[in-house]
Amino acid sequence: MRTVYSIGLLLLLVFGLLRCHRATKSTGSARVVVSTPSAPTVVSPPTPTTIAVAKIPPRPVPVFDTLLLEPPLDAGAAAPIKREFRAVWIATVDNIDWPSKKGLPVVDQQREFMELLDMSQQTGLNAVVVQVRAAADAFYAKSAEPWSEWLTGQQGLAPDPFYDPMEFMIREARSRNLEFHAWLNLDRATFSKTASVAPTNISYQRPGWMVEYGGRKLFNLGLPEVRAYVAGTVANIVRNYDVDGIHFDDYFYPFGAVGQSFADGAAFQAYNTDGLKIDDWRRQNIDKLIRQIGDSIHAVKPWVKFGISPFGIWKNQKSDPDGSVTFGGQAYYDLYADIRRWAREDWIDYMVPQIYFSTRFDRANYKTLVDWWVKNRGNHHLYIGQGAYRLGKNTKTDTGWGEASQLADQMRHNRQYADVTGSVFFSAKSLKTNMANSRDSLRLNFYQHPALIPTMPWLDAIPPGQPQNLKAAPAVDGVELFWQEPTQANELDRVRCYVIYRTDGIRLPRTTDPRRILTICRPEEGTRLVDRTADPKKKYTYVITAMDRLHNESNGSTLVYKGGFN
Secondary structure, eight states: OHHHHHHHHHHHHHHHHHHHHHHHHTOOSOEEEEEOTTOSSOOOOSOTTTOEEOOOOOOSSOGGGTSOBOOOSSTTSOOOOSBOEEEEEEOOGGGSSSSSSTTOOHHHHHHHHHHHHHHHHHHTOOEEEEEEESSSOBSSSSOSSOBOHHHHSSTTOOOSSOOOHHHHHHHHHHHTTOEEEEEEOOSBSOSOTTSOOOTTSHHHHOGGGEEEETTEEEEOTTSHHHHHHHHHHHHHHHHHSOOSEEEEOSOSSOOOOTTOOOOOHHHHHHHOTTOOOHHHHHHHHHHHHHHHHHHHHHHHOTTOEEEEOOBSOSOBTTTOTTSBSOOSOOHHHHSOOOHHHHHHTTOSSEEOOEEOOOTTOSSSOHHHHHHHHHHTOTTSEEEEEEOGGGTTOOOSSOOGGGSTTHHHHHHHHHTTOTTEEEEEESOHHHHHTTGGGHHHHIIIIITSSOOBOOOOTTTOOOOOOOOEEEEEEEETTEEEEEEEOOOOOSGGGOOOEEEEEEEESSSBOOTTSGGGEEEEEOGGGOSEEEETTSOTTSEEEEEEEEEOTTOOBOOOEEEEEEOOOO
């Protein structure tokens, strides 16, 4: 009996030693807990000698039911805006912004453009609106229209050494997480009597399409073949270039020239099939063109946005009770552009009224016009076009621009409205030179934290799949993250970028708060990131999401890093 008892004790001792040995092997110097919907069992990361990965069994509840949400960063205070369109116009006509002069060597052209993009990124912007067609010309190679004189110094002359500026600009913008919107002027074929005009310019090829007015040759938009040509020019860009948006400004029919009339009477007689007055017929022509352009864009690529930046006043209230309480020029009467109708009937994806007036101007007050547009914006996006070029420059009638707080006053007023979802500033030169400290005001205050582009659910409301198989490992210079890209069923699901959120400790970060965005990275950079701001000895919780072409954001995949070195 004693012998049996001794044998039993010996077996218990051996079993206990084996359990201790197994438990010791499963403990490492760094632990990572991973949870993704499709991968309940997690494999080891590429550095198994420095990290052990705990296996998590399948759970019927998502990870946010197992982790506590972090408390608000500022109790009682509203979080910064997470989604906002923040853009700048880069004007090429007359070399306003880029290139700095005609015929600049290619290497200098490219350097200058990259500097503008760097400035935009550092300011906190997330988009650029670049003028690529100013007068039936082109800043891009795949075009039937001649090269722009403001690029090479002579219309029709190609860059030497040859490159495609549009492809270059899109690539460089994307590398900085900036949307690229191609800005075109639709009305003019020549810029002035002294402008360079190539033999291949459409004004020579189709002289019957032109109306000479104000020293320029302008398209006769009453001709159906002219409208088809303009829409075809847009479709060509959309088909051949990976642009995020197509953008037109406020030039439709021209502003009135003293002592001149616009000679489109023959077209009016031939094509006024509805028996309209000439003013209404002209507005109908522009309406048809807007619809035709929008249809051509979305027929080629449904994800490409269509935006217009009209003159800020539709009608004065004196002319129409539905107009704004203003006393200025009117897009409806002066340019034959029924901009309110386009907005209210959702013909375009975003409207950017040019409100280049100060908050002190009594005849056309900035705040009055923003208020009016909020009431008349329709269901699509409203951004405000802001006149940064006027900062610090009072006029006799508009003295608000000299106030140091002018831009801040405008921005604060915009943000009173949830329906104002962004700003576009004219123009890049003004921000580059930091006029009236405008760039500093944006960078340090209003755009201090990153913002994602607002979504457009009428174009696409389905988010992409979420990143899979998250892993992490301590690195000498931080924490290294790994993941796999989600399945991308179609072009609309293509991953545009990944958003990485982080919080300290084991608390789920508030992904509604942009202060928790660690970085935004592109799929071209791979599915690996070294968080060099992290201490590999400390604990962090990461959430990674994917965003598609229209910035729909996937569900987040969560990773808890419990790290440290021996």
